[in-house]
Amino acid sequence: MLNRIDLRAGGVAALAERDLRTLLPRAALDVSTAVEQIRPIVTAVRDHGAAAVREATARLDGVELTELRVPASAISDAVAALDPQLRAALVESIGRARLAHAAQLPAAATTTVAPGATVTQTWRPVTRVGLYAPGGANTLPSSVVMNVVPALVAGVSSIALASPPQRGTGLPDQTILAACGLLEVDEVYAVGGAQAVAMFAYGIPGECPPVDVVTGPGSVYTNAAKRLVRGVVGVDAEAGPSEVAILADETADPAHVAADLISQAEHGELSASVLITPAESLAGQVDQELARRVPASKHQQRITAALTGQQSGVVLVDDLADGLRVADAYAAEHLEIQTRDARQLADRVRHAGAIFVGPHAPVSLGDYCAGSNHVLPTDGCARHAGGLSVQTFLRAVQVVEYDQPALREVAAQVVRFAEAEDLPAHGQAISARFES
Template structure:
């Protein structure tokens, strides 16, 4: 099922060029998205209604979900599922509060009387997009809302597509999670138009947001690119992906199950196995065929697992395997080897690392306590997953006494004159009475 890429005996400066990864052409989607965003900007509610009918095939009775619908969805939630969601929320909040925040104010005295401080200030208003297509990602609600709440964001709004089977309301599990988290501003608006709604605001319906987070299809990503600068965004996330680094000690059934778990998200999802064991690869292929056949998502899985974005990479040893993994920079990296913890400690590029046979990616997707909003498409080389810090801005506060300024005044003026900016030098001179000539 998996196409095989053999890099044994090859030492490349960058393995990324030969590794499986699908195309994700955001630029192409921009042509469709830009007029849609402008329509929302210019027409507001009328455009949202028109696009709901066009893309979602239903016009919500109310674009803003009424409070009673949120509470009804929570009341109807299966008790076992509610308990599972509440535990996921608890664990995500524990992690966010313990390791993802920074002190509100820190400062350092760089010289007598010269203090520079740093304040961490939360974003004021965030719009969260929750997909509702192939899979209604209720887990995305808690993965975005919890860190935003921990960061201290004062206003959080959620937008998710209306569904014809629910009378124009969004999926009830998504609404129930919003209610559990105390988010009462929810919109039945889907796709790129939801991003535009948050970016521009719609009079009488929705205030503009300062930042938009949450995953989506290529048109949602294109809208983020189109509107970035007007709003802050979390990332341009593409299809999900997993790379499993495994040796001959790995359980082939578990490896196959984990490749499947991410591949079923989307026909474009990537599943990559990197191993130095031909025997493991053969056993994994057997397990993939058997497990896929048992699942309701089998058709989608076959498309994903046989696509250009998925495959198996044969390496000489785990040292080469680690180099391959770092060059691929996966969204999710699982390590199922003899010394999984040791290898995990040496990983440089990954959105999240799952260590050993008892930490499948699906654990992180829901309840591990970690974030599941992670960089894709090699973005882990330069970007991080969504955490409480993502919703905070770092602001330096400069506080100098008159003497501290005088002590440094000559140096500042000389630097300013060197850049041919005499007005900069003058701003110091009028305070210190000491003028330095160019």
């Protein structure tokens, strides 16, 4: 079922990393094109506020909104109606995420650079954030957990969340509302896609104050909107169609590998499932497992489309060292390692959103209850960006304290720098403090 790319016989070593990247499976996504498609929406929301949000929602979601903000009663009703088993799962997910994210809080660090001279690195939370939870083919209450928990742990004082309205109710999905209720988030908007990102970035007078940071996964259009407002607000890494790369050798269980490939393909037709292996026999066994499992899957059509698309496939390599090089070039959102000495290999990975080590840490665990965050960079962005974390909502602030003797000690050096850069007033700001 999976397409094959054969890089054996020294193929990996012979390729520069740029050339290697072009050979690996990727979806034909063009965020730049999507930027131009949604630019009018973002501009309209910036210029016309709520009216533009309602127009885009009616046109794209088929929902006529009277109020953008969800009533508090709808959130409490969703919590009351929540299935007890799902509630227990959400509570467990929230608890584990709180533990893991609390460990990410950085401590302030003070350095004495000279007697009487200190620089303290502190961390301050942003004031207000706008979080996005998708609500298209699948509604994802887990994304509410993954967005809200690190913001809460970071100490953000104002949290707003948006998710698309559902036809018939005009409200976001009930499980998303329930997750918001469990996390005590009461500022929720029935707005989706590019218009939600624009609403958060520019604000709606009298309805939604602008935010400092926008985060959350979404479609190519949501990511395109983030590109447009970057700089107006901070944004997280682009998190588009889901992807997994599995680095596996002959010790891997083909049933596990096939099940994990299918689980990512289930997200949608553009989802990517990639197996990297030196074991051609494993690739054949995985194909057999896929042929058995896919027809029995609930979402057979989208899974088949994803697995047979150009973004999915098997990459055959000579050995695990070459497999690591391929994995780093691919820079997967999720990287599973199912090999001998899996942890040692994991420690050598440079580029991945999250790494899942061994046969008992599948990606779907990370989607819900591992404690890690599932909002991760896709489409190779893990080469330069990390996943959502407490640090996403913190800003480094340096506090500089010098007494007079400490300033006097370095004054001449500062003046010399200022003169060298032809900025004499900089030096005079120092010397003025020592004029009699």
